[in-house]
Amino acid sequence: MLLPLPCSAVPGDGVFPLAESTRITAPGELAPTARWLQSVLRPATGLPLPVSGMAEPAPAGSALALALDPDLPAEGYRLACGPGGVTITGGDTAGVFYGCQALRQLLPPQIYRAAGTAGVRWAVPYVTVEDSPRFGWRGAMLDVARHFMPKHDVLRFLDLLAVHRINTLHLHLTDDQGWRVEILRHPRLTEVGSWRRESQLGAAPDAPNDGRPHGGYYTQDDLREIVAYAAERHITVMPEIDVPGHSQAAIAAYPELGVQGERLEASPRWGINTNILNAEESTLDFFLGVFDEVMDLFPGRFIGIGGDECPKDQWDADPRTRELMAERGLGDSKELQAWFLGRIGAHIAARGRRVFGWDEILEGAVPEGVAVASWRGMTGARTAARRGYDVISCPDDQVYLDYRQSELESEPIPFAVPLTLADAYAFDPVPDGLTEQETARILGGQANIWTEHMDSPRTVDYYVFPRLCAVAEALWSRGGRDFDDFLVRLRPHLARLDALGVEYRREDGPLPWQSRPGVPGKPATRADWTEFIDGLVAHIKT
Structure with a gap:
């Protein structure tokens, strides 16, 4: 139920639960995006979600991993969720950020609240999403x-x-x-x-x-x-x-x-x-x-x-x-x-x-x-x-x-x-x-x-x-x-x-x-x- 509609989304069978052990991993150039992701997931979930560099790999099945792949389009991303965790790979830092926005939409809507909600199961469905924008000016x-x-x-x-x-x-x-x-x-x-x-x-x-x-x-x-x-x-x-x-x-x-x-x-x-x-x-x-x-x-x-x-x-x-x-x-x-x-x-x-002007x-x-x-x-x-x-x-x-x-x-x-x-x-x-x-x-x-x-x-x-x-x-x-x-x-x-x-x-x-x-x-x-x-x-x- 992603909005805007992605280029493709292939569902899998299962979910990846967020837990006390879950951490966010990212290379140095993606540290600001990782900290932003932590800041929007922590309030509702109440989970610590510590951020670490790629030199400190998380235990198998516990990571939200951010990465770059220059072969992907500008602002494009690939999100893959399976038993090993969630990996978001972007063609650039903007693409990784948009992949993180897609991740939020895969979680229950209460993730957008500013404080925890009792009884919510924080889990990401198994899915592979490939996406990139049609236009550069949105x-x-x-x-x-x-x-x-x-x-x-x-x-x-x-x-x-x-x-x-x-x-x-x-x-x-x-x-x-x-x-x-x-x-x-x-x-x-x-x-x-x-x-x-x-x-x-x-x-x-x-x-x-x-x-x-x-x-x-x-x-x-x-x-x-x-x-x-x-x-x-x-x-x-x-x-x-x-x-x-x-x-x-x-x-x-x-x-x-x-x-x-x-x-x-x-x-x-x-x-x-x-x-x-x-x-x-x-x-x-x-x-x-x-x-x-x-x-x-x-x-x-x-x-x-x-x-x-x-x-x-x-x-x-x-x-x-x-x-x-x-x-x-x-x-x-x-x-x-x-x-x-x-x-x-x-x-x-x-x-x-450059100048931006109305059509007059x-x-x-x-x-x-x-x-x-x-x-x-x-x-x-x-x-x-x-x-x-x-x-x-x-x-x-x-x-x-x-x-x-x-x-x-x-x-x-x-x-x-x-x-x-x-x-x-x-x-x-x-x-x-x-x-x-x-x-x-x-x-x-x-x-x-x-x-x-x-x-x-x-x-x-x-x-x-x-x-x-x-x-x-x-x-x-x-x-x-x-x-x-x-x-x-x-x-x-x-x-x-x-x-x-x-x-x-x-x-x-x-x-x-x-x-x-x-x-x-x-x-x-x-x-x-x-x-x-x-x-x-x-x-x-x-």
């Missing part, structure tokens, strides 16, 4: 700008991602409604921009505000801790600083960054905002400094720069901006946005990193080394791959986990189209019609968790699970899709989520306290939504 985007998630809960979320073999956490750190990352050279970004006086309650344009201040931010020490904690679980944390739109919180902190120079506040309203950054060299220098501090905190390959939903009204109406465009030989404001993002992209590339960046000159996040359906994925750019697929109608989960009136703050568990399971990051060479440009995919309507970690649980379980299998598993088989394996997996304290959505709908009666939503039919998205991307189709 991600989840968490929006902590709209509603801040405290560090403790981010660490918990990383643990949940690791259970599901997800290896990328995309942190959306800045937006109109809040700035969440400490920047030492610009302290007002968090002193002013990290909180708002109230929040919109609901999705409708005329929804009221709640009158309640909201805020929070991560110190640089917090972020170093998050990055290190993630790395121990073979998860890369990718930051996103959204420019030149979605920037009102930054402008609230430093009004000189805005086009009109007005003193603003971090926005208490959702939606697309017309307040954007100006195009002065001083503003560009400001953000190059921001990205320098961000790159010092996040060592991963990609750095998110946004580029999405940037209305050009203020630029088009501003004489100074038109003067700057003329000086730079730019024909219009779309070319100005491409110039702005290109300068940031070049700065990031000079530090050996295809509307102009594309920054060097870009990976395009295709969110407006799959048009951006198809277009980018054909133009020779790398792609992360995250189509809104398949993996936007803020979308409502059914047509039930009890769904909390129903937004956009229904995105069911079956819809999420059907997600395929590779669009139709690509050549083999173009298909190789699809790095993988991710689910996006926008939090306008998720004001607590409990609410995030409800929107995300179990749909993220389905997305995880879509990104990991190489075999054909069988939703009925997935449901058979999901049901015991929900017992694991129960043990972990995840307040997921039940199959028959929200529990009473998960609904939000009286809070307006903004639902749409799939036909209307498809027409809307098609209109947004009509001019980038190839």
Whole structure:
């Protein structure tokens, strides 16, 4: 009952019991993984499970042995359980870690609890599992700008991602409604921009505000801790600083960054905002400094720069901006946005990193080394791959986990189209019609968790699970899709989520306290939504 579904699992006849004599053995390079495995098996079992090196072989039939085999694929593993114990062999350290996650799933679900459970028999069934992932980018985007998630809960979320073999956490750190990352050279970004006086309650344009201040931010020490904690679980944390739109919180902190120079506040309203950054060299220098501090905190390959939903009204109406465009030989404001993002992209590339941007960046000159996040359906994925750019697929109608989960009136703050568990399971990051060479440009995919309507970690649980379980299998598993088989394996997996304290959505709908009666939503039919998205991307189709 493994989830995600492995490439193969051949059961045997018998079980290997964990006992006081059981120990974990590992070579030196796998010692951190061995210690992690010990840390997650000890609390529930109450067993000591000492860790020893390979030079100290355990008695026959008593070991959980970890090993490396470079002939196995990257992130792949082989788990073999028999009378001699359990051996987990990985193509690399990540593969060994994922084999350890499979081992946990072979034990009773109480293994996910934080303290012992009386009467549980801790035994691993005899089995041989061979497995490796389909895609290298298996991600989840968490929006902590709209509603801040405290560090403790981010660490918990990383643990949940690791259970599901997800290896990328995309942190959306800045937006109109809040700035969440400490920047030492610009302290007002968090002193002013990290909180708002109230929040919109609901999705409708005329929804009221709640009158309640909201805020929070991560110190640089917090972020170093998050990055290190993630790395121990073979998860890369990718930051996103959204420019030149979605920037009102930054402008609230430093009004000189805005086009009109007005003193603003971090926005208490959702939606697309017309307040954007100006195009002065001083503003560009400001953000190059921001990205320098961000790159010092996040060592991963990609750095998110946004580029999405940037209305050009203020630029088009501003004489100074038109003067700057003329000086730079730019024909219009779309070319100005491409110039702005290109300068940031070049700065990031000079530090050996690559740019991650939303598919709006295809509307102009594309920054060097870009990976395009295709969110407006799959048009951006198809277009980018054909133009020779790398792609992360995250189509809104398949993996936007803020979308409502059914047509039930009890769904909390129903937004956009229904995105069911079956819809999420059907997600395929590779669009139709690509050549083999173009298909190789699809790095993988991710689910996006926008939090306008998720004001607590409990609410995030409800929107995300179990749909993220389905997305995880879509990104990991190489075999054909069988939703009925997935449901058979999901049901015991929900017992694991129960043990972990995840307040997921039940199959028959929200529990009473998960609904939000009286809070307006903004639902749409799939036909209307498809027409809307098609209109947004009509001019980038190839």
